[in-house]
Amino acid sequence: MTISVAMTVNGKPVSGKVEARTLLVQFLREHLGMTGTHVGCDTSQCGACVVHVDGKSVKSCTMLAVQADGANVTTIEGLASSPDKLHPMQEAFRDNHALQCGFCTPGMVMSAIDMVKRHNYQLDEATVRHELEGNLCRCTGYHNIVKAILAAAPAMKAAGV
Amino acid sequence: MYDFAYHRPKSLADAVSALKGKDEARPMAGGMTLIPTLKQRLAKPSDVIDLGAIKDLAGVKVEGSNVVIGAMTRHFDVASSADVKRMIPALAELAGMIGDPAVRNRGTIGGSIANSDPAADYPAAVVALNATITTNTGKHAADGFFKGLFETALKDGELITSVSFPKPDKAAYMKFRNPASRYAMVGVFVAKTGNTVRVAVTGAGPSVFRVKAMEDALSKNFTSAAIKDIKVPADDLNSDIHGSAEYRAHLVGVMARRAVDAANK
Numbered sequence: 001m002t003i004s005v006a007m008t009v010n011g012k013p014v015s016g017k018v019e020a021r022t023l024l025v026q027f028l029r030e031h032l033g034m035t036g037t038h039v040g041c042d043t044s045q046c047g048a049c050v051v052h053v054d055g056k057s058v059k060s061c062t063m064l065a066v067q068a069d070g071a072n073v074t075t076i077e078g079l080a081s082s083p084d085k086l087h088p089m090q091e092a093f094r095d096n097h098a099l100q101c102g103f104c105t106p107g108m109v110m111s112a113i114d115m116v117k118r119h120n121y122q123l124d125e126a127t128v129r130h131e132l133e134g135n136l137c138r139c140t141g142y143h144n145i146v147k148a149i150l151a152a153a154p155a156m157k158a159a160g161v
Numbered sequence: 162m163y164d165f166a167y168h169r170p171k172s173l174a175d176a177v178s179a180l181k182g183k184d185e186a187r188p189m190a191g192g193m194t195l196i197p198t199l200k201q202r203l204a205k206p207s208d209v210i211d212l213g214a215i216k217d218l219a220g221v222k223v224e225g226s227n228v229v230i231g232a233m234t235r236h237f238d239v240a241s242s243a244d245v246k247r248m249i250p251a252l253a254e255l256a257g258m259i260g261d262p263a264v265r266n267r268g269t270i271g272g273s274i275a276n277s278d279p280a281a282d283y284p285a286a287v288v289a290l291n292a293t294i295t296t297n298t299g300k301h302a303a304d305g306f307f308k309g310l311f312e313t314a315l316k317d318g319e320l321i322t323s324v325s326f327p328k329p330d331k332a333a334y335m336k337f338r339n340p341a342s343r344y345a346m347v348g349v350f351v352a353k354t355g356n357t358v359r360v361a362v363t364g365a366g367p368s369v370f371r372v373k374a375m376e377d378a379l380s381k382n383f384t385s386a387a388i389k390d391i392k393v394p395a396d397d398l399n400s401d402i403h404g405s406a407e408y409r410a411h412l413v414g415v416m417a418r419r420a421v422d423a424a425n426k
């Protein structure tokens with residue numbers, strides 16, 4: 001079944017024709033060519049595909065594109081305010097060496113931003129570790145990811161994002 | 162994933178009629194179980210009826226001494242509801258322990274209960290709190306609703322609309338998580354209302370079940386010491402790479418005692 005969908009992705013209106021079974025992540029990657037959002041598993045467990053839909057973190061591999069019709073979607077490509085100015089969370093990942101291969105990073109960053117906002121910019125290490133339960137990283141051992149998120153929380157608050 | 166026809170009705174009545182007469186039509190709540198199942202081609206529905214646009218199916222209300230939770234209420238919204246936290250804090254905590262933040266943003270109470278996964282958390286709360294499940298055709302008592310592995314008393318085309326939980330005097334849920342999936346290896350929900358105690362176990366068997374011996378002992382003496390010698394037989398329990406039936410039987414005792422201690426705090 002072919003269906004027309006229209007949504008806002010990173011502030012821009014987009015539309016397209018999809019099958020009912022097209023996943024949101026396929027729509028982003030294959031229809032829109034936005035390959036920043038990754039697919040790391042088949043079981044909805046790894047979190048590499050996390051994007052924000054109407055401000056909430058969701059696994060875009062476990063949502064149909066048609067379910068996002070009319071929604072406001074933010075992906076990793078939509079975070080930096082300009083090509084030379086990263087989002088404070090991206091900056092903190094860079095400063096703290098919170099990535100190695102980078103495969104999990106888009107999902108980590110999107111989950112981390114949602115986490116910081118839900119906790120009103122105030123987190124401790126135990127909370128960050130617990131909240132990362134839906135994001136798997138095979139490289140870093142998580143220590144630097146946790147450090148980056150703790151560093152980004154006050155930076156996000158200061159930057160008002 | 163096989164393709165299907167997609168419907169997004171705006172009202173319950175439209176959803177019910179979209180399901181009618183199609184044997185292979187499936188309702189979809191948050192898709193947190195259904196979409197992974199479709200991706201693995203374990204199901205091939207002709208039609209998927211998305212309940213996401215039916216506004217009155219989501220939300221928490223207090224009616225007298227009951228908390229009534231709409232079928233489409235997301236786990237995150239139950240975990241953070243001021244009414245649920247005030248009336249039945251153990252239920253809010255349970256919702257906050259399901260999966261991970263992204264799963265909690267999409268997964269729903271109706272989908273979880275309709276699915277009757279042996280390792281799901283909500284069934285333990287439904288049974289221990291003696292909740293009532295309302296559907297488009299009537300009401301189901303908690304006892305008898307969960308029939309077995311992925312099996313409930315719901316008829317074809319019957320949709321859960323809400324679940325009503327009576328406020329207990331004391332309650333707590335303790336879950337031993339599978340470290341990878343975060344589903345319950347064993348979860349025990351204990352609730353005390355007047356002199357009645359109900360103990361419901363999830364994760365251990367093919368479906369949620371009550372432990373009568375513990376309920377009787379706890380009705381007389383609501384302390385963890387009262388159940389320290391009660392053993393659950395391992396015979397019908399689940400055995401898999403995550404744990405043997407004997408290990409799960411042991412965990413039922415440990416989680417039940419911890420739940421009673423937590424309820425008494």
Ligand SMILES: Cc1cc2nc3c(=O)[nH]c(=O)nc-3n(C[C@H](O)[C@H](O)[C@H](O)COP(=O)(O)OP(=O)(O)OC[C@H]3O[C@@H](n4cnc5c(N)ncnc54)[C@H](O)[C@@H]3O)c2cc1C
Pocket residue numbers: 043044045187188189190191192193194195196197212232233258259260261264267268269270271272273275276280281282283315319320321322342343344345
């Ligand atoms: C990574 C991951 C980890 C998870 N961890 C846990 C966990 O720790 N504990 C836990 O309990 N669960 C866990 N879950 C499952 C999660 O709680 C979902 O809520 C649950 O799978 C149901 O999903 P859903 O609400 O999105 O329903 P769907 O997936 O949309 O539907 C599930 C089933 O219910 C039917 N259905 C849906 N709504 C209704 C209705 N109103 N009336 C009748 N039938 C209906 C559907 O047809 C389908 O068969 C996890 C899921 C994932 C992906």
Ligand code: FES
Pocket residue numbers: 038039040041042043044045046047048049050059060061062
């Ligand atoms: S790709 Fe979505 S959770 Fe792994």
Ligand code: FES
Pocket residue numbers: 098099100101102103104105136137138139140
């Ligand atoms: S940096 Fe390689 S998977 Fe996380």
